[in-house]
Amino acid sequence: MAQASAEPLRLRRLPQPGASFHALELVKTWIKKWQPSQVLPIILIIIGSAVWLSSLSQVKVEQMNDLGLVSVIPPTGWIALALLAVSFSLVLTAQKVNSVLIFFHMAILVFMLYGITAIVETVPRFGPSWRHAGVIDYILRNENVNPRIDAYFNWPGFFIMGGLITQIAGLDSAVYFLKWSPFFFQLLYMGPLWMINNSLTSSRRLVWFGIWVFYLVNWVGQDYFSPQAMNFFYFLVILAILLCWFRSSEVTIPRLVNGKLLQKIPKIQGVITRVFTSEKAPPVPTSLTQKTFFLLMMVMIYFVSVTSHQLTQFAILFSVLLLLIFQRITPKALPIIMLVLSGMWIAYMASAFMAGRLKGMLEAFGQLETALDANLVNRMNGSPGHMVVTQLRLGLTLGVWLAAMLGFIRQWIRGTLETSAALLVAAPFPLLIMQTYGGEMLMRIYMFSLPLAAFLAAALIFPIIKEPPSWRYTVAVGLASAVLLGVFWFGRYGNERMEYFTPAEVDAVEFIYQHAEPGSLIATVTTNLPYKYINYEKYKYVKLEKELVLGDMVSLFTTLKNPKYDHAYLLLTRAQEAYVEMYYDPGLIDFEKLENQLLLDPQIKVIYTNPDAKILEITNREAIP
Amino acid sequence: MNWKGWNWKRWVWPGVLILSTLAVSLAAFQNWQSPLRPLITLWFMAVCPGMALLRVFGFRLAAAGWTLAIAFSLAIDTTVGIALLYSGRWSWQAGLVILAAITIIPTLFEPFLKRIEGPQPLIVVTKVPAHPRKPRSAAKSE
Numbered sequence: 001m002a003q004a005s006a007e008p009l010r011l012r013r014l015p016q017p018g019a020s021f022h023a024l025e026l027v028k029t030w031i032k033k034w035q036p037s038q039v040l041p042i043i044l045i046i047i048g049s050a051v052w053l054s055s056l057s058q059v060k061v062e063q064m065n066d067l068g069l070v071s072v073i074p075p076t077g078w079i080a081l082a083l084l085a086v087s088f089s090l091v092l093t094a095q096k097v098n099s100v101l102i103f104f105h106m107a108i109l110v111f112m113l114y115g116i117t118a119i120v121e122t123v124p125r126f127g128p129s130w131r132h133a134g135v136i137d138y139i140l141r142n143e144n145v146n147p148r149i150d151a152y153f154n155w156p157g158f159f160i161m162g163g164l165i166t167q168i169a170g171l172d173s174a175v176y177f178l179k180w181s182p183f184f185f186q187l188l189y190m191g192p193l194w195m196i197n198n199s200l201t202s203s204r205r206l207v208w209f210g211i212w213v214f215y216l217v218n219w220v221g222q223d224y225f226s227p228q229a230m231n232f233f234y235f236l237v238i239l240a241i242l243l244c245w246f247r248s249s250e251v252t253i254p255r256l257v258n259g260k261l262l263q264k265i266p267k268i269q270g271v272i273t274r275v276f277t278s279e280k281a282p283p284v285p286t287s288l289t290q291k292t293f294f295l296l297m298m299v300m301i302y303f304v305s306v307t308s309h310q311l312t313q314f315a316i317l318f319s320v321l322l323l324l325i326f327q328r329i330t331p332k333a334l335p336i337i338m339l340v341l342s343g344m345w346i347a348y349m350a351s352a353f354m355a356g357r358l359k360g361m362l363e364a365f366g367q368l369e370t371a372l373d374a375n376l377v378n379r380m381n382g383s384p385g386h387m388v389v390t391q392l393r394l395g396l397t398l399g400v401w402l403a404a405m406l407g408f409i410r411q412w413i414r415g416t417l418e419t420s421a422a423l424l425v426a427a428p429f430p431l432l433i434m435q436t437y438g439g440e441m442l443m444r445i446y447m448f449s450l451p452l453a454a455f456l457a458a459a460l461i462f463p464i465i466k467e468p469p470s471w472r473y474t475v476a477v478g479l480a481s482a483v484l485l486g487v488f489w490f491g492r493y494g495n496e497r498m499e500y501f502t503p504a505e506v507d508a509v510e511f512i513y514q515h516a517e518p519g520s521l522i523a524t525v526t527t528n529l530p531y532k533y534i535n536y537e538k539y540k541y542v543k544l545e546k547e548l549v550l551g552d553m554v555s556l557f558t559t560l561k562n563p564k565y566d567h568a569y570l571l572l573t574r575a576q577e578a579y580v581e582m583y584y585d586p587g588l589i590d591f592e593k594l595e596n597q598l599l600l601d602p603q604i605k606v607i608y609t610n611p612d613a614k615i616l617e618i619t620n621r622e623a624i625p
Numbered sequence: 626m627n628w629k630g631w632n633w634k635r636w637v638w639p640g641v642l643i644l645s646t647l648a649v650s651l652a653a654f655q656n657w658q659s660p661l662r663p664l665i666t667l668w669f670m671a672v673c674p675g676m677a678l679l680r681v682f683g684f685r686l687a688a689a690g691w692t693l694a695i696a697f698s699l700a701i702d703t704t705v706g707i708a709l710l711y712s713g714r715w716s717w718q719a720g721l722v723i724l725a726a727i728t729i730i731p732t733l734f735e736p737f738l739k740r741i742e743g744p745q746p747l748i749v750v751t752k753v754p755a756h757p758r759k760p761r762s763a764a765k766s767e
Binding site (some may be wrong): 157241308 | 649720
């Protein structure tokens with residue numbers, strides 16, 4: 001080979017714009033590649049899937065404790081997961097890589113990890129997803145958006161798309177989409193992840209293992225029916241397009257690196273030079289028309305992201321900027337266009353939301369201590385089970401970042417450095433100083449850094465090695481998968497006791513909407529319940545969590561008896577009770593005590609009750625002096 | 626008509642795209658009350674407009690093609706929806722007609738267009754950066 005010089009070669013398998021593709025040819029290739037050693041994993045995965053499906057019928061969600069779903073998974077479920085881990089490690093380290101078989105394993109993994117709640121739970125989980133269906137309902141009834149209602153209506157892109165699909169599909173509500181959303185969104189992510197990883201390494205084993213690790217450590221749970229889930233897909237697609245088709249082939253070392261100061265420290269100079277000069281991937285040949293098309297589509301995707309989500313647009317912007325600064329990609333005008341789009345939307349279309357909040361947001365900017373308090377300290381409380389979950393989540397987050405760092409160092413030592421991956425792990429961190437995002441910013445940063453952090457973490461266990469891999473790698477992949485599969489359930493479904501709903505809870509909410517006059521006050525203790533999915537703007541909602549924590553009953557009565565509202569209802573549900581039990585000291589908020597206390601007032605009576613919910617109506621209201 | 630040069634593979638995707646557009650239009654405008662209607666709608670709206678554009682620009686990609694087609698389709702759906710809503714002309718019928726046009730027009734042209742570029746190399750070869758790890762045997766001999 002002409003290229004077989006002193007320097008080793010790396011082969012990159014990137015998506016080819018001109019290469020033809022036919023499913024028939026793929027199947028033929030697969031049959032040709034068939035090896036007897038692949039029979040064992042296939043048998044294992046078939047048995048594993050059958051065992052998993054049969055074990056799901058034994059899952060009794062109502063018996064869940066504060067550790068979440070992990071507490072009700074039967075032993076057969078764990079056997080199925082172990083079979084999957086063994087099977088995957090065999091397939092990944094087989095003599096020849098069989099991508100179809102690996103993809104098959106990946107799809108089953110996604111089904112097991114992210115499709116489970118759609119099977120074991122009767123009604124869609126997670127309160128915010130119901131609210132999102134309510135925003136779509138508003139748009140379809142009113143054929144407009146009212147930015148004064150709340151933040152959703154200032155970034156309504158996702159809901160408008162949801163509305164269009166709901167109406168064309170002939171459905172009366174978007175609630176039908178809620179149940180299987182996590183499974184479908186996670187499946188969607190596989191495509192851009194595959195493209196990104198392929199653009200970073202020639203090892204197909206590492207490509208797939210990176211995706212595998214991503215699924216095993218993605219505890220964040222932002223894949224429910226939401227703008228964030230959709231926008232995370234857009235985020236990945238923009239990165240994938242840039243890394244596949246807009247790679248920079250020429251690197252100019254910044255003048256500073258060759259300056260007098262750094263010349264005195266040759267080691268540091270060498271490190272910086274290496275960061276810039278490594279990973280010189282020539283872009284895949286594309287015509288000017290195709291590149292223009294891709295650029296236009298990227299701008300369109302970014303525009304859609306700008307209209308749909310406050311945060312993701314900045315994660316995209318920071319990632320693009322960092323890749324440009326380190327000369328990994330070429331389109332220099334892209335961040336400018338992005339900045340203009342974001343600025344214009346915030347200034348004109350989201351001005352109603354920003355008007356009252358801009359000052360507070362500017363004050364919060366740069367307050368790292370406040371951000372850390374909101375994201376870490378304030379979350380470290382609750383029942384012992386909940387504390388275990390919180391600590392495991394934090395441990396998993398820090399563990400993945402640490403593994404990514406070590407993976408990067410290992411690549412550095414081996415000479416297979418991928419600077420882009422490290423840059424993209426670092427890119428979302430500036431978001432932390434922007435604002436607290438309701439105490440969720442650290443979680444979002446983890447989510448945006450995860451695709452590449454998982455890739456680098458996978459490189460720690462599975463770097464580019466001589467082919468075929470030895471049995472040690474099979475064991476390492478199997479063990480890592482088994483451990484992460486165990487931890488996953490705590491992180492991902494640790495709050496499930498308060499995030500799932502029963503049909504009885506939905507019945508109670510439906511009862512309220514059938515009986516409450518528009519304009520009524522609907523009070524709840526917390527907000528984790530399946531409500532607001534209909535007539536979003538027609539009721540006033542209030543949560544009483546703060547009053548109850550402070551024991552301020554006067555304020556509570558004042559709120560419930562506010563004469564501004566013709567009718568007022570207090571909705572108490574099982575999920576809300578689970579929430580207070582998980583987050584607060586025992587007895588701080590006691591639903592039974594609260595109910596008894598309220599019923600002492602002759603103007604308050606129970607109008608609906610079922611095993612999981614109770615509705616109290618407040619009649620003849622007068623303000624408490 | 627010269628059927629010798631007929632390549633059926635070239636017509637698979639255009640056929641799928643045209644049939645999908647017809648199916649979703651019929652289902653929606655005839656108001657079919659079938660559980661298949663949401664599935665056809667999801668398929669059309671999540672894949673077809675983006676795939677039609679990708680193909681007319683000469684992209685024939687496997688996994689990457691599906692990914693991009695879905696991303697482009699959803700972005701186009703959203704943009705069409707936003708344009709209709711903010712212009713005060715919200716109508717799902719208008720939205721569907723626009724999306725059908727975005728799918729059908731490029732698809733009708735696609736089989737007759739020349740590929741935008743010639744065949745591409747299957748694998749791109751790049752040099753690994755300096756400082757590769759030395760083999761153990763070499764390190765020992767030193």
